[in-house]
Amino acid sequence: MTWHFTEDSAAFRTAAAEHLAADPARNTAVLTLMDRADRLGWWAEPDGRVTGVLAESPPRVPAFGAMPVEAARALVFPAGTEPTELRGETAAVEAYAEASGRPWRPTVRMRLFRLGRLIPPDPAPAGRARVADAADVPLAAAWARDFARDIGEDPEQDFTGPVGERISEGRLLLWESPDDRPVSMAAVSRTIEGQARVHLVYTPPADRGRGHAAGVTAAVGRAALDSGAGQVLLFTDLGNPTSNALYRRLGYRPVTDHLGVAFAPVTV
Structure with missing residues (x-):
């Protein structure tokens, strides 16, 4: 299981297409950011399935899409590019923040709604x-x-x-x-x-x-x-x-x- 990163939105779409299409609501932030993102990432399982994604725009402000908490805990950014802020589903954001070992504070709590x-x-x-x-x-x-x-x-x-x-x-x-x-x-x-x-x-x-x-x-x-x-x-x-x-x-x-x-x- 590993994270992969790219600045190429076409490469990201190819790698993560099935995951993005499987739950577009939970991946909404990544879907709307990916064509202008500074960095895109996907988490691949041992069998190659993508089960987590992120999009970073502006620099050092990632938005998480749907991902397991294990992927969030395993996420490591290159030295000097660690996020200043982060948004995403509560469980994944908390898992990354706690695993990072850096002091952090909540800035906003949000709820995603879907129109029935x-x-x-x-x-x-x-x-x-x-x-x-x-x-x-x-x-x-x-x-x-x-x-x-x-x-x-x-x-x-x-x-x-x-x-x-x-x-x-x-x-x-x-x-x-x-x-x-x-x-x-x-x-x-x-x-x-x-x-x-x-x-x-x-x-x-x-x-x-x-x-x-x-x-x-x-x-x-x-x-x-x-x-x-x-x-x-x-x-x-x-x-x-x-x-x-x-x-x-x-x-x-x-x-x-x-x-x-x-x-x-x-x-x-």
């Missing part, structure tokens, strides 16, 4: 959903910065490119109030191995509490289904009971819990 039967919000919020266009890029980028700040991530990065890509591909929706004012947004990833993941669900503070997030989340989930996604997924912060309750009302059901951790710097 979509249940439109009732009562329906006032307004309507529409697909964002190029003129919406500045607003969506500003909201993306606010979203990053709200969840404790770096708000200083330039979100124009990532938001612009989603908008150009029709993957970002806005909810507009009856007077045509944008009041909420949600995006969805590309559909890979039949799964798509909803993200960037954001409503400015002044417009919260009116059901806008429910409206746009239902709309973007419906759009993903209509475009051919067999599974629509999303992550929630377990520390946010409001969003967890909202997604359950819309028909999302828990899949597995995830953990994010940060490590103390490696001392030489």
